[in-house]
Amino acid sequence: MTAENRVVGPDGHVDVDFLADFAEGLLSGADAATAEAHIATCADCRATFDALAEVRTLLAGHPAEPMPADVYASIQDALADAAAADALLAETGFRPAAAAPAFPADHADADPDWADFAAARRARAVPTAPIVPTPAPAAPSAPPVPQPPADDDNGATRFLGAAPAPHAAPPAPRNAADPTQVLGAAPGGPGSGRPGSSGSAGAEDATRVIGAGDVHPFGVAAVPPMQPPRPPMPAPGSVPGGGQVVALDSARRRKRRYVLLAAAAAGVVLVGVGAVTLLGSSSDDGKTNAGNQAPIAAPSQSREAAAPAPTRAGGGQPGAGTAAAPNAPASSPTTLPAYTRADLSTRVSAMLDRQTAATGVKPGATASSDPGRTQPGRETPVTLPACVSAQSRHDKPPTAAELARYEGRTAYVLAYAEPGRRNAEVVVIDAACAFARPGSSDQTSGVLLETVVQVR
Amino acid sequence: MSLGIESAYAEVGDAELLGLHASGDAHAFGELIRRHRDRLWSVALRTLGDREEAADALQDALVSAYRAAGRFEGRSAVTTWLHRIVVNACLDLARRKAVRPAVPLPDDLDQRLPSPAGEDPAVRGETRDTLLSALATLPAEQRAALVLVDMEGYPVDEAARVLDVPVGTIKSRCARGRARLLPLVRHLRDGNRVPGPAVRPTGDRVAHHDGHKDGGVTR
Numbered sequence: 276m277t278a279e280n281r282v283v284g285p286d287g288h289v290d291v292d293f294l295a296d297f298a299e300g301l302l303s304g305a306d307a308a309t310a311e312a313h314i315a316t317c318a319d320c321r322a323t324f325d326a327l328a329e330v331r332t333l334l335a336g337h338p339a340e341p342m343p344a345d346v347y348a349s350i351q352d353a354l355a356d357a358a359a360a361d362a363l364l365a366e367t368g369f370r371p372a373a374a375a376p377a378f379p380a381d382h383a384d385a386d387p388d389w390a391d392f393a394a395a396r397r398a399r400a401v402p403t404a405p406i407v408p409t410p411a412p413a414a415p416s417a418p419p420v421p422q423p424p425a426d427d428d429n430g431a432t433r434f435l436g437a438a439p440a441p442h443a444a445p446p447a448p449r450n451a452a453d454p455t456q457v458l459g460a461a462p463g464g465p466g467s468g469r470p471g472s473s474g475s476a477g478a479e480d481a482t483r484v485i486g487a488g489d490v491h492p493f494g495v496a497a498v499p500p501m502q503p504p505r506p507p508m509p510a511p512g513s514v515p516g517g518g519q520v521v522a523l524d525s526a527r528r529r530k531r532r533y534v535l536l537a538a539a540a541a542g543v544v545l546v547g548v549g550a551v552t553l554l555g556s557s558s559d560d561g562k563t564n565a566g567n568q569a570p571i572a573a574p575s576q577s578r579e580a581a582a583p584a585p586t587r588a589g590g591g592q593p594g595a596g597t598a599a600a601p602n603a604p605a606s607s608p609t610t611l612p613a614y615t616r617a618d619l620s621t622r623v624s625a626m627l628d629r630q631t632a633a634t635g636v637k638p639g640a641t642a643s644s645d646p647g648r649t650q651p652g653r654e655t656p657v658t659l660p661a662c663v664s665a666q667s668r669h670d671k672p673p674t675a676a677e678l679a680r681y682e683g684r685t686a687y688v689l690a691y692a693e694p695g696r697r698n699a700e701v702v703v704i705d706a707a708c709a710f711a712r713p714g715s716s717d718q719t720s721g722v723l724l725e726t727v728v729q730v731r
Numbered sequence: 732m733s734l735g736i737e738s739a740y741a742e743v744g745d746a747e748l749l750g751l752h753a754s755g756d757a758h759a760f761g762e763l764i765r766r767h768r769d770r771l772w773s774v775a776l777r778t779l780g781d782r783e784e785a786a787d788a789l790q791d792a793l794v795s796a797y798r799a800a801g802r803f804e805g806r807s808a809v810t811t812w813l814h815r816i817v818v819n820a821c822l823d824l825a826r827r828k829a830v831r832p833a834v835p836l837p838d839d840l841d842q843r844l845p846s847p848a849g850e851d852p853a854v855r856g857e858t859r860d861t862l863l864s865a866l867a868t869l870p871a872e873q874r875a876a877l878v879l880v881d882m883e884g885y886p887v888d889e890a891a892r893v894l895d896v897p898v899g900t901i902k903s904r905c906a907r908g909r910a911r912l913l914p915l916v917r918h919l920r921d922g923n924r925v926p927g928p929a930v931r932p933t934g935d936r937v938a939h940h941d942g943h944k945d946g947g948v949t950r
Contacts, residue, residue, distance in 0.1 A: 291913060295906035301899070323913070330909045334881035337862055342772035346786045350764065353790045354797055361798075611739060611756075678739045685757045707757060 289313055289320045291327070298327050363539045614681045614688055614703070620728040622679075623690050623701050627730055630675035663687045663704045666722055674699070678706060686723055692730060699730045745809035753801040760797055767810060770883070771817050777878040778821040780867040784828070785821070792820035807892055814893045818875050825871035865915040869908050876904035877912075 283289055289297075289310055296302050297310040314321045614622050659676060667673070673689035681688065685706045692699040703724035740748065740762045751759035764771075771793075775785040796816050803812060866874050872894075879890040880901065887905075891898045 291910045292907065295910040296903070298909075299902045299906040301902055301906060326913055327909050330912050331881050333862065334877060334912075335884065337777075337882055339769065339773040339882075340776060342768040343782075346772065346782075346789070347768060349786060350768075350790050350793055351761075353794050354760070357794045357797060680756075683755065 283309070283313055288317060289323075291323055294320065294324050295327055298324060360539060363542075611685065612677065612679045614679050614686075616682065616724070619701060619724075619726070620730065623688070623699055623728050624730040626675045626677055626688070627690055627692055627699065659687060659689075660706075663689075663706065666704050667702050668725075669700075669702075673702075681723060684723065690730075697729055697731075698727050700727050701725070746803075746805055749800050749803050749809055752797075753803070760800065763809070763813075764793060767813060770810075771813060774814060774878055774883060775817055775821050777863065777866065777882055778818060778871070778875050779825060779828075780863045784824055788820040788824045789817060792817040795820070811889065811892050814879075815895065818879070818893055822871050822875055825874075865912055868915075869911055873904045873908035873911070876901050877908040880905050881909075 293302070293306075293310060294314075297307055297314075300307075302310060314324050612622065659673075664672075667689055669689075669691055671691075674692040676687055676689045679686060679688050681703050687704045687706055689702045689704065690699045691702070701724065702722060705721050705723055740759070743751070743759075743762075745763060745766070748756075748759045748763045752763070771789060772785070775789040775792075776782060779785045779788060793816075796813055799816075803809070866877065869877070875894060876890060879885045879893060880887055885893070887901050888898050891901045894901065
């Protein structure tokens with residue numbers, strides 16, 4: 276068969292697929308030359324070829340829609356739920372049984388790169404004992420669905436994209452302790468609307484427990500109170516049909532998520548009450564039993580504080596657990612200044628010095644020069660969110676302030692200095708409220724520290 | 732009020748943000764999502780063509796990314812990694828949706844595509860909706876390739892990394908997708924030309940005719 280016969284059909288024209296391939300440079304040399312010669316002489320095929328290019332232009336000109344606020348809020352909710360569920364599991368100190376993740380070995384056979392990746396995944400997939408006390412890993416725990424790539428370059432597409440391999444392990448059974456269920460993964464099946472419920476999600480990671488280094492993505496370090504679910508997003512109006520059914524699915528799924536979250540919370544409470552009862556019965560001699568307060572106090576503490584001591588580096592220094600998280604990249608930068616209670620005086624002095632150097636005004640002068648302001652001095656390196664300012668007892672703006680890490684948490688450090696004095700009042704306020712969604716309990720995240728320190 | 736946290740992270744790169752998140756920073760992941768939310772949303776919406784489904788897929792994908800951040804090894808850009816997770820979530824949802832009855836396209840779809848020249852916002856909105864509907868007729872893999880390359884402007888090799896397929900497969904999927912869309916935009920061949928920039932060259936003219944699992948010529 277000649278190239279001409281292959282390219283030009285019996286109707287005397289080039290097939291549109293052939294033209295599309297030609298436009299994309301997918302034809303071999305002889306076929307491409309034939310197609311090009313034909314297009315040069317055939318007006319119809321040239322018009323089709325041009326129209327293909329215009330389809331591309333039409334697609335490129337399709338305006339992008341910014342993420343709607345309700346979708347963004349929904350994502351924040353989901354991340355908050357994930358963090359809360361992980362925190363619940365971390366505080367129980369248990370991890371349920373893990374199943375070996377499924378590997379699409381058919382892809383491994385076809386792709387050497389994927390084979391390497393799959394082999395690495397298999398090597399890591401060591402099933403764990405049914406119930407194992409978890410030493411609080413720092414890396415976030417496992418994806419419910421879909422399973423993201425274990426590393427960044429391989430696997431995700433195939434892991435999710437391919438149908439489960441015939442020899443793939445079955446999906447992990449969902450139970451009350453399974454984060455994927457707590458997070459609202461509906462049972463798989465048509466209409467559930469949950470990506471990854473086809474069973475390809477690895478159960479290995481789904482049973483991991485968030486540990487010392489994991490905090491709420493928007494600052495919630497403790498279990499948030501139960502909240503009613505957000506109303507489902509309005510039914511889509513842009514695409515006809517099907518929207519209400521999907522919205523109902525979502526509403527059910529979100530409702531289920533909260534029910535499961537509540538069940539998990541109840542479980543934690545029961546465990547805590549049980550621990551109190553047990554420990555209380557052993558301390559009937561009237562001695563103070565500090566230990567039996569731990570299970571109750573844990574939910575209101577950060578996960579770092581509640582984490583087992585061995586997971587902390589730096590001799591158990593508060594906050595060291597996050598800095599020495601085992602999964603943290605060795606070169607993980609810490610861009611925020613790290614304050615601790617021990618070096619508070621030194622760091623506050625340095626902050627005030629920077630303020631003085633920037634403004635040329637001695638500590639206290641900036642604040643007194645504009646007492647009506649709610650913001651710190653104009654050279655203060657950070658603008659305070661209103662929720663942070665509101666938590667300071669001071670009516671005047673701080674002399675200096677900055678966003679920092681304090682005892683492992685992101686917080687605003689506010690310093691109030693008076694002229695001529697060698698001490699300054701310091702207020703450390705959790706920055707969680709700055710990222711909290713409107714109306715949530717995270718809006719008031721609390722004063723972490725209020726003290727007076729000596730300054731230079 | 733503006734967030735000081737945003738300015739605090741202004742100089743921090745995406746990979747650094749992910750590292751901070753993995754090491755326990757409470758706000759790093761939120762900042763990462765804030766930076767890329769519009770583009771991630773755009774990819775999800777265009778790939779699925781349904782606002783509610785896109786929201787669900789994106790939500791699940793980002794929760795997954797939140798938890799998998801510790802396993803990111805930096806061998807690709809963070810945005811590529813995020814897009815991969817989102818696109819995969821969308822494709823997974825689209826595949827499962829494919830077993831359900833699809834909403835039929837209107838018979839006069841091609842007639843409803845208006846001329847872009849001088850169109851008013853309502854017409855433009857209709858064009859957008861109709862184009863999404865037309866995209867919805869494509870197989871999910873072709874749709875994802877077209878969304879990334881033609882709509883989002885990703886280079887072909889970057890789209891190949893996002894979808895974890897060879898470059899030739901991306902090209903083939905794009906070619907097939909455009910060929911399928913062509914009958915739906917027939918009016919373009921009747922004189923209503925789309926204004927805009929010239930079509931970008933794909934650059935790679937190496938023949939990939941053979942060996943693409945969904946490529947090749949169908950005649």
